[in-house]
Structures are given as structure tokens and as C-alpha cells.
Amino acid sequence: MTPIEITTPLTRSDALSLKCGESVLLTGEIYTARDAAHARLLETIQKGERLPLDLQNNIIYYVGPTPPMPGRVIGSAGPTTSGRMDSYAPKLISMGITAMIGKGIRSPEVVSAIKKHTAVYFGALGGAGALLAQCVESSEVVAYEDLGAEAIRRLKVTKMPLTVIIDSEGNNLYERGRALYLEQRRKTVGEE
Amino acid sequence: MAIVPRHTLKKGAYMREIKAELITQAVKRMCINANTVLPQDVRHSIKSCMELEDYPAAKDSLKLITENYEIAERENVPICQDTGVACVFVELGQDVHVIGDIEGAINEGVRQGYKDGYLRASVVGDPLERKNTGDNTPAMIYFDIVPGDVCKITVAPKGFGSENMSKIIMLHPSDGLARVKEFVVQSVEQAGANPCPPVVVGVGVGGTFDKAALLAKKALLRDTDDVNPDPKYAKLETELLEAINALGLGPQGFGGRTTALAVKINVMPTHIAGLPVAVNLNCHVARHMTENIK
Numbered sequence: 003m004t005p006i007e008i009t010t011p012l013t014r015s016d017a018l019s020l021k022c023g024e025s026v027l028l029t030g031e032i033y034t035a036r037d038a039a040h041a042r043l044l045e046t047i048q049k050g051e052r053l054p055l056d057l058q059n060n061i062i063y064y065v066g067p068t069p070p071m072p073g074r075v076i077g078s079a080g081p082t083t084s085g086r087m088d089s090y091a092p093k094l095i096s097m098g099i100t101a102m103i104g105k106g107i108r109s110p111e112v113v114s115a116i117k118k119h120t121a122v123y124f125g126a127l128g129g130a131g132a133l134l135a136q137c138v139e140s141s142e143v144v145a146y147e148d149l150g151a152e153a154i155r156r157l158k159v160t161k162m163p164l165t166v167i168i169d170s171e172g173n174n175l176y177e178r179g180r181a182l183y184l185e186q187r188r189k190t191v192g193e194e
Numbered sequence: 195m196a197i198v199p200r201h202t203l204k205k206g207a208y209m210r211e212i213k214a215e216l217i218t219q220a221v222k223r224m225c226i227n228a229n230t231v232l233p234q235d236v237r238h239s240i241k242s243c244m245e246l247e248d249y250p251a252a253k254d255s256l257k258l259i260t261e262n263y264e265i266a267e268r269e270n271v272p273i274c275q276d277t278g279v280a281c282v283f284v285e286l287g288q289d290v291h292v293i294g295d296i297e298g299a300i301n302e303g304v305r306q307g308y309k310d311g312y313l314r315a316s317v318v319g320d321p322l323e324r325k326n327t328g329d330n331t332p333a334m335i336y337f338d339i340v341p342g343d344v345c346k347i348t349v350a351p352k353g354f355g356s357e358n359m360s361k362i363i364m365l366h367p368s369d370g371l372a373r374v375k376e377f378v379v380q381s382v383e384q385a386g387a388n389p390c391p392p393v394v395v396g397v398g399v400g401g402t403f404d405k406a407a408l409l410a411k412k413a414l415l416r417d418t419d420d421v422n423p424d425p426k427y428a429k430l431e432t433e434l435l436e437a438i439n440a441l442g443l444g445p446q447g448f449g450g451r452t453t454a455l456a457v458k459i460n461v462m463p464t465h466i467a468g469l470p471v472a473v474n475l476n477c478h479v480a481r482h483m484t485e486n487i488k
Contacts, residue, residue, distance in 0.1 A: 065275065078273070
């Protein structure tokens with residue numbers, strides 16, 4: 003399957019066109035945030051204060067990269083487990099983000115928010131931090147520098163390989179991919 | 195207790211002296227190398243699973259996983275950004291005398307390795323206050339006193355995507371082997387895509403609550419392509435691996451045969467009333483490295 007090339011910002015109608023199981027190459031600016039940054043973002047929202055980044059049509063990548071070696075933009079930069087951000091994600095989706103990049107299972111609440119607000123959940127290859135770092139052209143801390151690896155960074159990525167795990171209709175590749183494989187295997191075993 | 199000077203030891207008695215600095219250097223070296231060079235046994239397992247994989251999407255994921263560790267080694271970057279908590283296993287020969295503070299020396303090696311190797315500091319001090327210690331210390335250190343005069347150290351950086359999906363259960367003896375198998379397979383199934391499949395499954399059976407967990411963790415230190423010396427457990431490892439690879443989760447959880455690269459079972463005696471079972475999962479970046487310090 004030829005991957006679909008998409009660029010940021012990702013609008014609701016872009017999100018609507020992406021379907022579960024599709025391979026995507028993403029180019030443009032995305033923001034990093036994981037556990038500690040999410041906790042702070044939500045605290046800021048609760049206090050009614052201004053957020054350090056614009057959420058509208060933006061994408062959050064769940065990653066805490068390793069420090070870059072001298073002369074390099076970033077270290078290793080693969081996805082962390084998304085489920086830990088489930089308690090924060092619906093709020094951020096309702097406030098404007100159109101996609102999340104991570105790996106692993108999402109809660110029913112996140113799936114509902116994805117459907118309600120026409121967003122998308124992308125998977126990046128877990129454990130492939132060296133490979134994914136090669137797509138990162140630049141990295142700049144935009145907030146919470148004291149959090150180190152957990153600070154919010156703006157990354158410029160080129161042709162970052164992703165897979166649509168949950169689309170805006172709530173279709174889920176974790177269920178669908180497994181079922182497809184098992185179906186194929188049943189057929190193969192039946193033929194033998 | 196008085197310190198016995200070496201020259202007063204009885205004839206035939208012998209202590210190997212190891213300077214703590216040597217331990218620091220070894221731990222530092224292993225932290226850096228383990229995080230950037232995937233061990234050969236894991237590479238072999240990925241390769242053989244790729245040959246057996248019959249689902250195209252899964253085969254593609256395994257190719258990318260291979261490409262990833264090749265880039266890591268070539269470019270000298272960590273294979274995964276979760277460079278883990280440093281699990282350090284020490285088998286200390288009882289005829290070894292470490293000159294200096296052994297625990298301090300190990301933590302110093304971790305501190306230097308994670309800083310100089312550009313590895314991620316992923317440890318928080320107080321688990322509830324959650325402030326990053328900044329240098330990935332303290333390491334999780336496990337000591338075993340063994341016969342001999344060698345100090346064997348294994349460094350296994352452990353990521354928490356997989357650690358978080360690990361499980362323990364205190365089964366009843368009447369539950370028997372069937373329930374043990376069911377628990378192991380269910381643990382992998384429930385973990386789904388979270389622990390970065392294909393996983394390595396470490397199983398500990400027996401002991402006490404804590405010993406079972408340690409057995410499971412130590413099972414992950416065995417080479418993925420080794421064979422259990424006990425034929426009964428070698429057979430059980432194969433059976434469980436087949437059951438797990440029939441789940442259909444596949445690499446990344448996107449479907450496929452290759453859900454696990456290996457299942458390793460370590461056992462020990464237990465109480466007449468108990469059957470503890472622990473499952474410690476590792477991702478496909480199953481890092482481990484060993485050196486003998488002399």
C-alpha cells in the first residue's frame with residue numbers, strides 16, 4: 003500500500019479523510035508532550051491561564067527523546083505508551099488538537115472524543131526511536147524546559163512514517179488488524 | 195567485626211581484590227553499549243520470526259525493527275528513546291574483596307554512562323513527588339553471592355512500556371499447570387500493543403511473592419535463543435510461545451504471527467500452599483550485556 007502524504011496543520015476535514023489501517027507520511031510541525039507536560043497543560047487549563055502552545059489543528063506526539071549528541075538535532079525519538087495520557091487527551095481534543103501520535107491501547111473516553119471532534123490517533127513504531135529520529139529536521143523547546151526529556155518541543159518532521167490506528171469513525175486497527183490476520187490464518191489452515 | 199589483613203589469612207585462603215573504579219568503568223561501558231547495540235541473540239530471534247511471519251504488514255514492521263537497530267548501531271544513537279531504568283545484576287564471588295563502595299561504584303557507572311552516552315534520564319526520586327533525579331540513578335541493583343573469585347555484572351536497561359504491563363498472581367496449588375499457562379497467555383493478550391510487541395516473556399514460577407517476580411525478571415536475562423536445560427520447561431516454553439503467537443496480535447499489535455520472540459521460564463521451590471506466577475514483559479529491544487570483572 004502506498005503511504006498517503008499529509009502535512010500539518012491537520013484540519014478536521016484532513017482527519018476525516020484518514021482511514022483505519024492507512025499508512026501515512028507526515029511532514030510539518032508537531033508538538034511533543036508526555037506525562038508531566040500533560041499534567042501541567044491540564045493544570046493551566048483548570049486555572050484558566052493561557053497555554054504555551056496553540057492547540058488548534060495541531061498534533062501531539064507522545065515522546066520523551068534522548069538528548070542529542072553534539073551536532074545532531076535530536077537523540078532517539080520513538081513513541082511512548084499513549085494510555086497514560088488517556089485522562090488528559092479528551093480535553094485537549096475538545097480544545098483543538100486533531101491528532102495524537104503514540105503507541106498502544108486508548109480508553110473508550112478517548113475513542114469517543116476522537117469521534118465527536120473528528121480527530122485521529124496515529125501509531126508510530128514502538129521501540130524504533132533511532133529510525134524515527136531520522137525524520138526530525140529540527141527540535142526546539144517551547145515550554146517546561148525544567149522537565150528535561152518531558153519538556154514540550156516543537157519538532158519539524160519530514161515524511162514521518164505513521165499508521166492510522168483509530169480513525170474519526172472510531173475504527174480501531176488493534177481490533178481490525180488482529181481479526182484480519184486471524185481470518186487469513188483460518189483460511190490458510192483450511193486450505194491445507 | 196575485625197578486618198583480617200590478607201597476610202593473616204590461613205594458608206590456601208585467597209581473596210581477589212577488585213577496585214570499585216573498575217566496576218564503575220564496566221557499568222558505564224555496558225550502559226552505553228547495551229543501549230546502542232542490540233544483542234546477537236535478539237537479532238537472531240527477530241530474523242527467524244521474520245522468516246516464519248506470513249502476514250505482510252507484520253513482515254514490514256519486523257523489517258523496520260531490523261532497520262532501526264541497524265541505524266542505532268551505525269549512528270551510535272540509542273535503539274529506543276526509553277533507555278530504561280538501569281537494572282544491574284551482580285554475581286559476586288565470595289572470594290572477591292571489593293575495595294571501595296560497590297553500590298556507590300555501580301551508581302557512579304550509571305551516572306557517567308547515561309550522561310556521556312547521551313542516554314535519557316528516566317528516573318524520579320520520590321515515586322509520588324516525581325522529580326527527575328537527572329542522572330538516571332539510582333540503579334535497580336540485585337546482588338547474589340556465589341562461589342568463586344569472579345564478579346560478574348549484567349546491565350539490562352529496562353523500559354517501562356513493557357514493565358508496566360507485567361503481572362503477578364498467587365495461584366492455588368489446585369490451579370495447576372493449566373491455570374499457569376492461561377495466566378501467562380492472558381497477560382500477553384491483555385498487554386496488547388502497549389509493551390511494543392514482539393515481546394520477550396519472562397515467567398517466574400514458585401518461591402514467594404517477591405521471588406517469583408525476581409525469577410521472571412532474571413528469565414529475561416537469558417539469551418532469547420537458548421534452550422531451557424530442563425526438558426520439561428523447555429517444552430513448556432515452546433508450548434507457551436506457540437500459544438502466544440496464535441493470539442494474532444503481531445508486531446505493533448497490528449495483526450500477525452509474531453507477538454513474542456521468546457518465552458523464558460525460571461522456577462524455584464515454593465510453599466505447600468502456594469503457586470506464585472509472575473510475568474515480566476520485555477519489548478523487542480531486549481537489552482542485556484554482561485562482563486566478568488577481574
